Amino acid sequence: MSEPHALLDERVVIVTGAGRGLGRAEAFEVAGQGARVVVNDMDGDEAAAVVKEIEAGGGEAIADVGDVADWDHAQALIKLPVERWGRLDGVVNNAGILRDRMIFNMGEDEWDAVINVHLKGHFCMSRWACAYWRDQAKACGGVAYGRIVNTASEALFGSPGQPNYASAKAGIVALTGSIARGMERYGVAANAICPRALTRMTEQLNGFDDLGPEKVAPLVAYLLSPAASHINNRTFIVYGRMITLLAPMAEQQRWDADADWTPGLVASTLAGLQS
Numbered sequence: 001m002s003e004p005h006a007l008l009d010e011r012v013v014i015v016t017g018a019g020r021g022l023g024r025a026e027a028f029e030v031a032g033q034g035a036r037v038v039v040n041d042m043d044g045d046e047a048a049a050v051v052k053e054i055e056a057g058g059g060e061a062i063a064d065v066g067d068v069a070d071w072d073h074a075q076a077l078i079k080l081p082v083e084r085w086g087r088l089d090g091v092v093n094n095a096g097i098l099r100d101r102m103i104f105n106m107g108e109d110e111w112d113a114v115i116n117v118h119l120k121g122h123f124c125m126s127r128w129a130c131a132y133w134r135d136q137a138k139a140c141g142g143v144a145y146g147r148i149v150n151t152a153s154e155a156l157f158g159s160p161g162q163p164n165y166a167s168a169k170a171g172i173v174a175l176t177g178s179i180a181r182g183m184e185r186y187g188v189a190a191n192a193i194c195p196r197a198l199t200r201m202t203e204q205l206n207g208f209d210d211l212g213p214e215k216v217a218p219l220v221a222y223l224l225s226p227a228a229s230h231i232n233n234r235t236f237i238v239y240g241r242m243i244t245l246l247a248p249m250a251e252q253q254r255w256d257a258d259a260d261w262t263p264g265l266v267a268s269t270l271a272g273l274q275s
Helices: 021-032 044-056 071-085 108-140 163-186 217-224 263-269
Strands: 012-015 036-041 061-065 090-093 146-151 188-195 235-239 242-245
Touching: 012 021, 012 071, 021 036, 021 044, 021 090, 021 217, 036 044, 036 071, 044 061, 061 071, 071 108, 090 108, 090 217, 108 146, 108 163, 108 188, 146 163, 146 217, 163 188, 188 217
Parallel strands: 012 036, 012 090, 036 061, 090 146, 146 188, 188 235
Antiparallel strands: 235 242
């Protein structure tokens, strides 16, 4: 299955939410690039089917069934490839759900479910992976090798009808930055993608050939590889044949007053701002 001179030869990668959609495409891509893959999904049959297909193509994979937002399961999942293959090189955090509703109709359970799976799931997996890589770096007296690719979304800009999802995805970008800055000294890089792809959550849509998840997966494989060692704390929009690098959050404009701010002075100063 792997290509000659593959990007990920001998690497070991966990892909979460890999039973269908984007995660499945990512699992196939990293396996095709030479990696051994842990295929995580809540659906055991789907995870097993992906493993079987990878193995049929000459790759090596094992399945994991469980919730990545569960603290103990995430810890066990990080240990799984280390116990099986003696290492862990990358984590692709992809697992997610949708519970779309306008803010005035959203229930607490719908908010909590999405924040839990997306944001807490990314945190739990990243937390245990980073602990492993930090220990590896300390043991060797140098740096380890670690890659995290997180799955954000353009919803982070504030998509209507998705207050839970938009908040989770914005949080994932901030989490990525925190990981990238904190773990760089240990040899770990963290980046995020905002994919436009038909996934398990959106696959009922038809007529969007450019949104095939397999068109997103090559960027993910590259970001996991040694070839991308110069890329850290970046967020990319990716779909079809397009990759866009998002600018980091930064100050846009500054106002300095000659006196202490009053509501009237604020009003006159910001009068020209457009929504």
